[in-house]
Each structure stands twice: as structure tokens, then as C-alpha cells.
Amino acid sequence: MAAIRFEGVTKVYGDGTRAVNSLDLAIEEGEFMVFVGPSGCGKTTALRMVAGLEEITDGVILIGDRVVNHVSPKDRDIAMVFQNYALYPHMTVAQNLAFGLKLGKIGKAEIARRVGDAAAVLNLEEQLQRKPKALSGGQRQRVALGRAIVREPAAFLMDEPLSNLDAALRVQTRGEILKLQKRLATTTIYVTHDQVEAMTMGDRIAVMRDGRLQQLGTPEELYTRPANTFVATFIGSPAMNVVPAPVLKLGSESSLVGFRPEHIRVGSSLNGSVGFEAAVEVVEYLGDEQLAHLRLGELSLVAKLPVAEKVEPGTTTAFTVARDSVLFFAADTGVLTDPRS
Amino acid sequence: MAAFRRNRPSNDAGPQGLVLADDWHRPSVRWGLGTAHAVLLVLLVVMGLGPILWLAKSAITPTQDTLATPMSLFPHGIAWGNVSDAWNNIDVQLYLKNTIVVAIGSWLTAIVVATTGAYALSVLRPRFGKVIMAALLTTLFVPPVVLLVPLYIEIVHPPFINQSFTGNYWAIWLPESASAFNLVLMKRFFDNLPREIFEAARIDGCGPFRLFFYIVLPMSRPILGVVSIFAVLASFKDYLWPLLVLGPTDTNLQTLSVRLPEIEQFTPLGYFLAAMFLACIVPIVGFLIFQRGFLRGTGLSGALKG
């Protein structure tokens, strides 16, 4: 396995669109790194540049200590799992798995061993002689994973591999991918648009938007100290409430304040907390908690409350938030500011 | 309106919905359409099959009978000799062999030129790809018959070589493979192959050659079938160009289509009809075997033009 490094990497398409803008990023050996962001943010383009499927307009990508800008994909020692699996339709599962190995001139015995091991780990032993069109979506996805595993590469590159699976399968496969990666300890870059996947799977997460890196950090760092309002509202569901500071009487219009739905409580403010009054529009009962949708003037807020708290739709209620839970952002740039500075 | 009985037919069976189940139950429609279909079937058998059956019958009928009473059925017995005479005495076996050789050669060159060109344009994507495509599309609008004269001059007096190419099968194979139609058809097919599979193959270690042989070609069986059928059929039906290329000095190289008109005057009718029938067998049998391919391919080409 190897570390992967982006240095000032930029991708500009022929028509002038900047898909990736000066990306600086270092991924450690054996790390499970997640690239997450909305569509068009450049995460897939960045991944493809590591794979060698997109040309690098400017900057340098290193795999290990080697600059790979002009190295062809097959010589980069990487394996990729595609969103639509990209299995070879005219080959059986076994042939699909063995294909890359045959081209790499690996001996027959070794190929058989690796294919057998991968099939065993991924529960594909019964499917080895079937063709992709006879497999279910989940099975195809496992073949795609298997194809990457048998290569025993320096890094795995995964492009939204779960997005074509139904919800239940997705959750189950998520765990299996994680277990696999931990066991093999291969450096992995995993691209997704789903922040839940990012939070649950990544050792570290790179949040991207419009081609730029917004923040790089552990899930906890991103959740508790988001670098800007975009990260703050992107990570976590329901999203963080971000309102102008004067609403909570915490500052002037030049600041925004953010607080997570689970930090709101019903009641009036005490020492160390700030309060506001809002109209309760709808309350969603979830069994273990309730989501209250509030309206404050023109602002919509969401509160995640314990079931014990009493909230009635159609009433105006006082709410309170612990002062320590509130984050400050500059209103013009959205960047996190430290209120003590 | 209740109960439209929805027949959900597969592609090749079942009505198109013009006549609904409800309509079908009305006696006037059913009898009218049924009669029309019956008439159509009879017409098709008579018109489509009739001439060929007549040819088959006359191929084994003595010449006199065919001349005197062409529509009668073996009044004086069957002349199997016609066929063997045609085969041997007028050398139909030679010309049939030639026709098949020419067809195979046409097929091979057509496939090679179309697949490599379409692969380059669709998958490898060179810098001047658009220019080349434009040049290709303009040739689609030039009726090929019109190029016969300059092509002939070019074959007889090739630019850098001091030797005529008449009497050489390559003079048939190579120009015929310059089919913009085949190339565009194949390129469109390659365009529709999922790019991700090519990317996976590149990562697995395929260079351009392996990608072509191990991935693209195996995935292209349908279109290869269609282009093959077109190429072989076009070769069998080709007349004027082989006539020009394989002139009177190369009679032993000529194909059936070229040879038969030339010997019409000297050949007794019975043998001649037998020879014609032998010439038809290969295309007809081929058609019966590969029906689906023919019909699908022609429909495809209609879709291409539409």
C-alpha cells in the first residue's frame, strides 16, 4: 500500500469548467479517506485523476513517492470499483475476476488462489460460472469489489459503489466494505455524495464543493468544528441551524450563528444558554425522539428533542440552546470564527 | 372505457394496437382484416415465392418444355441432367466458387476496415476525429455508382504503380470496403458501449490492442452480425463493378453475376435456368438460416436513416 498525495491539482475541461481547483491533500498509508460533496463538486474527477482516467491539467499527484501524472492506469498499481460495476458482460464471474491478473502475467496457480480467496470472502463461490446479467445488483457489486481485491493493489479507488443498491443492502454492504478494508489495510479513497456514508466509514473526510476542498478532518472534527457554513450544514442530518447572530442576540449582522438540532431544548434561557421564541409548525414523532419544525419570522429551524419534551404544533414556544454549543461564522465568507478572538 | 384487453406482445409477435381487441370482436373488422390478410398471404406466396419456385421447377425441366409450355409441370419428365450439366459443362461450379471467394474476401475486408476505423474514432478518439467523421458523412451522400468511372481509371492506371489491377480480386475487395455506411453503423454501436467497462479494462491492464480484441469485439457480436450480412449480401448482388474489373480476359475469375449474362446467348435455356437456380441457392439458404439477422439489420438501417 502507499500514501497518495495531491499537490495543487487542477482540472480544467476544454470548455473552461474548473472541475477541481488547486487541491492539496495527503492521504496516509492504509487510511480510508472519503471524498464527499454535492454533485459537481469535483470529488469524482479527483478520484479519476488518481486512477489515470482523467488528465491532470496542473499540479502533481503522487502514489507512494512516484509522480504519476503521465503514468498509464495499469502501471499505477491501483484498483477501481465503479458506480455501475463495469463488469465485462461477455465473461463469467471467474473470468471477470481473473482478467486483470491474466493481463499482468500472473501464474495460473496464483490466479486461481486469489480468485478463490476473493470469492470465498465475498460469498461468490456459487456464482463463479455465471455471467453478470444473471446476477442481482448486490452480487454484481461484490464481483466489482472482488475484481479490485484480487489485484492486491497499492490503493483502492471507489466511486459511489453503493448508490445503485437499495437502502437495506446499502447499510449491510457498507459494513462489509469497512471490514474488508480494515483487514486488508489498503489505502482507500471512497467517493460518495451521502454524508452518512462519509461519517460512518471514513477515517478522515474531505468535503468538497465547486472543485475546492472545504475541510479535511476526522468525522468528529467535521461535526463539532466545521470550517465553514457549507460543511456545517452539509454534515449531519437534520442539518445544523444557521441563522444571523441578532436572532439569538449574540452579535451583529456581520456574524452567523449555528447550532445543531439536538442542542435545542424547550424552556427559557438560563445562565450559559441563549433563547428564542418560535412557532411550532410540525412535529415528527420518530419513536425514540421527535423532530420539531419551527418557524422564526422568515427562518425555518429544526429541533431534535427527546420524546419527553412537550411541543405542540400551532403554538409559539420558548427554546433554549447552551451557549457552548453555538458556533460563530462570518456572514460574508461563511468561515468559522472563534468568538473569543 | 373498461376492459381494453392489453396484449403485451414481444417485439416480433402480436398486433400493433392499430386494431384493438375490441375492434377485433366486431365481425366486420374481423372478416375484413382477415380477408385482407389472407389475400396478402396469397399474394406474397405467389409474388415472393412464385418466381423462385418457377425457377426451381424449370431448372429441372427440359428446355423444350420450358419454351413450349412454361407453366406446365413436367409434361415429359424431369431433366436432372440440367443441373449436372450446368455444374460441369458451363462451369457453374467454378463461378460459384469464385462468387463465394469474392464474398468471403469482401466480408473480411469490410469487417477489418469498419471495426478498426470505428474503434479508432469511437474509443481511441484521435485529435482530428471530427474532421474525419465529416469527410465520412459527405461520402454517404455521393451515390457510389457515380464513382465507377474514376475508380475504373484508377484501377487500370494506378497512380504510383505501373501495373493494371484488373483481373485481381483486391480491386473488388478494397473499394467495396470503403463503406461509410458500415463505418457509421459500427461507430454508433461502439459509441453506445458503456465507457466504464473500457475504463475498468484499462485499469486492469488493457492497452488499446487488447481492449479491441478482448473487450470491444466480443461485446459487438450483434453489430458484427449485421455488418457481415450486409457485406456478404452486397457482394453477392454486386454486378457492375465486378463486370468492369473482371473483364473478358479473366473469365475464369468471374463471379456468377458477371458470367451468366455473358453466356446467356449460347446456353440452352434449361441449363441456363439451372445455373441461375444454383446461383440463388446460397443467398436463399443463407437468408433462411440468418433471417433474424437480415430483418433486424434492415430495420436497423432504417432506424439509422431515420
Add this chain to the structure above:
Amino acid sequence: MTPKLEQTPAAGGVTHRAPPRRTPATWVQGGGISRILFLLPMLVIFAAFSWYPIVRLVLMSLQYTNLVLPAKWVGLSNFSTVFHDPLFPIAVKNTAEFAGLALVFGYPIPLVMAVLISEVRKRRGLYSALAYLPVVIPPVIAVLLWKTFYDGSANGVFNTMLGWVGIAPQPWIGSQSAAIPSLVLESTWANAGSTVIIYLAALTGVNRELYEAASVDGAGLWKKIWHVTLPQLRTILLITMILQIIGTAQVFIEPYLFTGGGPNNATLTVMLLIYNYAFGNSLGGAYGEAAALSLMLVAFLAVFSLIYLRATRSWSRN
């Protein structure tokens, strides 16, 4: 040693190393050579047998070529010779007659057949196969076969059949007036099948719900055909029409093999005239005139197509 770089975004002052430059070596690595290798067969073939002949055609029409001496420029005299050839207007008239008859007679038939076949419930494949069978027959065979059918004596095949219903024997291709219609008949027989298949494919693409909606609106069979089928098929109908016109304008095999252009030039078409100019016995070797007439044919068809496309643009756009 690679220097350690900051891991936070937009870390100012980070020096990036310069990206490696593109060189001929990177082009080769990127598969440049194989790109050319794969293109080569196509480029060579088309250059030699498609693009070059087109250029050559234009040049030849302005030259005198006789295969022995180098070609001589003669300006537009080839065109003039063709124009003033008394056979030229005859050929044009005959070709127009052939194309026109083929259009009137041979254009509606495949459509009617296709509509009927598309509604067949069982064994539709049989109908399609029977309709397509004549297309598979090599044109030479078809023509020679029909030549025997058209035998003008009382014992000719068709004449015998006419005799069954008491009609006198016809000269068919031996008569100046009946020659072209006879050719059109054979040509329609040989070619209708492929058009039927094309129409069948297009008909399967018509959305069934349109028919159902029409039925709900109270449309009977004929109204459905007129208001649903034909409009949906509009584009393909226009295309097959122009293709048929272009194809029949170049008819060669039928006149050449049936009648050699006779009787008395009644079946002399433009393509046959071109052939005679270049390879015929009486004229022969007049390559310049042949090229000129070829060019005139192409130009005419091109202009015609343009006018046709313009005129039908309002029809084919909904």
C-alpha cells in the same frame, strides 16, 4: 526527499512542484501510436477509393483522358458534348419516367403491406420472410429470370398466363411503350421487401397508447391510420421517398440486362448512357463525357435533395 506539506486547505505559502511536461514520450505512452495504427486501414482505404475518386471525377470531367497519353485540360467541352448529344434528353426523359412510375406504383405498396403485416396475429415472421425473399436474390438473376417471364412470344411465361384469361400476348420489353413499365414492375418486385421491413420496424415504434387514445375518441380503423400511423411515420416516409428517387435515378442493371437500352433507346437511362460513354461499344473510351455526365447527375441529385429537404422540413417537424 519529498518535503512534508501542510494538510489544511488553502494553506498559503505552499510551494508546489512543477508538473511533468508533455513530451513525445508521453504521447507514445498515452497510446498515440496505436491510435494511428487503428485509423490507418480506414484512412488509406477511404483516401484511395472514396475521396480520391471524388476529386478525380471532378477533374476528369474537365479533361480529355485516353489512358495512353497524359490527360489534357479541355474546360467545359465535355459538358457541352453531353448537352448536345441527342441521346441526352432521351436518357433524362426515360430516367424520369422510370423514377416517376416507380414512385407512383412502387412507393405505396410497401407501406400498405407493412401496415397489414404489422396487424397479423400469428406467424408474422412468415409474411416478413416472404416479402423479403426477392431482395435476397442477386439482381442479375432476378433480371434474367424476369427476362424469360417477359418473353414476347405466345409461350412466354406471362403471356401464357394472360392466355388463361383470354388476353392476347404482349411484347413487354419488346415494345417501346411497355418497356419502362415492365422494368418498373420487376424493380418493384425486387426491392419492395427491404422497404417493408424498414416500415415494419418503424411501425413497432408507434406508441400503442396513441391508438388507444384515438379509439377512445371514437376513431375507426381508417381514421386511426390517417391520424396516428401516418403522422408517426412521417419522417421515415419522407426519407424512403427521397432514397427511392435517388436510387431509381441511378437505375442501370435493369435497362442494361433487359434491353440494352432499347428498343430504340426506349429504356436508355442516364447511368446506361454514362456506361456507354465510358465502356460502350459504339461510344466507348469517352471518359471525359462519362465523368461530366456523372457529375451532372450528382449535382442534380444534390440540388434535388436540398430542395426536397427544404420543402418537407415543415412537414417533418411537428
